[in-house]
Amino acid sequence: MKSLPEWTDLRFFLELARSGTLSGASRRLEVEHTTVARRIDRLEQQLGATLFDRSREGYELTEMGHAVLPHAESMEAAVLAAQDQLSDTEVAVRGVVRLGVPEVLGVRVITPLLARFLQEQPDLSVDLLVQPRFANLANREADLGVTLDPPSTGRY
Template sequence: MTKNIAWEYYRSLLAVLNHGSLSAAARALGITQPTAGRHIAALEQELGVALFTRSQQGLLPTDTALALRPHAQAMAHTASLMERAAANAGEGVAGVVRISASEVVGVEVLPPILARLRERHPALVVELVLSNQVQDLLRREADIAVRMVRPRQERLVMRKVGVIEVGLFAHRDYLVRHGEPVQVADLANHALIGYDTPSALVRSADGNWQAFSRDRFALCCDSDLAQLALIRAGAGIGGCQTLLAAKDPALRRVLPDAFTLPLETWVTMHEDLRASLGCRAAFDALVAGLQAYAA
């Protein structure tokens, strides 16, 4: 197919898929409902297929529309990248930098680092993406990522900032109520806090961490931030960074010899962004701040 189909047609398609109606899509895009309708009709004509059927529930996407969704999402992402690249092309440390990190690191560790970065460079805009899923820097889902595993992709600038240890912790009030485990087998008598779906980090753990497994958990959540909140609330025993726990005297480590998970911590950036003063400044600030945290 060699047709030059206008990007705004796909933009309207994605909006209708996301919002379920022409009116809602038009509001999200800042256009009129008839304009959104014309975009969908024109796209259907250009492609020679039906994209939606009408029902009492609104517009229902056809299989073709659903097949087009990831491609339209990629186009929207590329358009966003172009806008950021243009904003970062000026002189000085300015523009937008998109930083990805896990929930716990993003909430508990990065805020003071980013605050200092913004004090030094007030024209810099930071977009902080908190996710326990690894963002793909080669596809530019983020500009810079803080990762707890060594990056395997090529074409990345990377700096190891240290090793952060994870151990098992509980609130002192929980231990007063339920006693402290003195051997691994004692965990069977405790409320364990852990993941719902095993991540790459979980799968990489070995040894006694196998005794801390999904089928033994009393509270399950894939949000490490929620797990930390549950530990702090005295709900049970769960995994926590030892450096974070050291800041809270109410948290006590249990079975330290049996449960330890050292995590290499890296700051990574796509190599094409080395010429961006804003990305370079953010990268250097993250490296310095995380090195100080992990020291």
């Protein structure tokens, strides 16, 4: 084994082991079936072992594939646990944001929602720039801009 396998390759391995077909794994992973095949080939090359028996009916784990499976599942469980822990951790939101908005939208919609939002985020300050035109972000008139229509010029 020349290098350690990538976690993403092991994800492809797990999905193929679970679905039994390239098309099933590709649907679950939202990639082309050729990508799944390429990732499995790379993983097998890195591990120096055949992980699947290929047939017309699909893919079936070999003895080595069965040996790798619990390790890949453990890695998946660790990644999911980390993701759960991180999603429970609150990210501190602080600083000043200048928000440019059209007049009616700013007064009737944004302002009532902003009051409650700022109570939940006491370290954040929002300068609401209520304007009859789009705030020029390139000239740093605002940090964020809300429009009712998409801009017709510029890179926005």
